[in-house]
Amino acid sequence: MKDIDKGPVLVSACLLGIKCKYNGGDNKNEAVLNFLEGRDFIKVCPESMGGLESPRLPSEVEAGYDGIDVVEGRARVYGKDGRDLTEEFLKGAQISLDQAEKHQVSLAILKESSPSCGGNKIYTGRFEGQKKEGQGVTAALLRKNGIRVLTEEDL
Ligand code: SF4
Numbered sequence: 001m002k003d004i005d006k007g008p009v010l011v012s013a014c015l016l017g018i019k020c021k022y023n024g025g026d027n028k029n030e031a032v033l034n035f036l037e038g039r040d041f042i043k044v045c046p047e048s049m050g051g052l053e054s055p056r057l058p059s060e061v062e063a064g065y066d067g068i069d070v071v072e073g074r075a076r077v078y079g080k081d082g083r084d085l086t087e088e089f090l091k092g093a094q095i096s097l098d099q100a101e102k103h104q105v106s107l108a109i110l111k112e113s114s115p116s117c118g119g120n121k122i123y124t125g126r127f128e129g130q131k132k133e134g135q136g137v138t139a140a141l142l143r144k145n146g147i148r149v150l151t152e153e154d155l
Contacts, residue, residue, distance in 0.1 A: 010044055010147070011042070011043050012110045012111040013044060013048075014028075014111055015032045018043065020045040022059070024054055031155040032152050042103050044095070044096040046138040047116050049091070050088035050091040050095070051091065057081055057083075059077055060124070060127060061137070063126050067135045089116060092116060096141070097142060109150050109155070116137050117138055117151075119150060120153075135149070
């Protein structure tokens with residue numbers, strides 16, 4: 001991680017121990033907390049900021065697609081009950097990008113495998129507990145706008 005500058009970092013709130021995860025829990029991660037020591041950081045939870053409550057049903061990007069397809073209008077995000085949550089996911093991603101730009105962030109540390117925050121993996125869209133290569137909606141929007149996205153698994 002020597003190539004990472006010391007500027008402010010955008011970080012998934014659940015990695016800090018905030019209970020905004022779909023099941024009402026968190027994803028507190030010591031490696032992330034250590035990485036952030038002495039740095040400025042801005043916490044975001046795109047799904048909460050998009051208007052979704054915690055706890056909530058799990059959501060997945062439509063099967064066969066990933067977050068960039070949602071950002072570019074080719075795919076949707078659905079809750080496990082079939083509810084179309086695309087607008088909430090896009091809203092949360094845009095607020096996260098706005099925060100990143102406001103604070104001149106060039107690096108985000110996001111939660112792997114989330115349909116919003118996943119950087120390298122997401123679930124398949126079939127609610128079968130299987131993952132595939134792909135990124136979440138917020139990770140895709142941030143990358144599209146030039147922000148480097150890592151996950152807790154990269155630290
Ligand atoms: Fe964590 Fe991101 Fe899910 Fe919010 S949207 S609970 S920050 S993984």
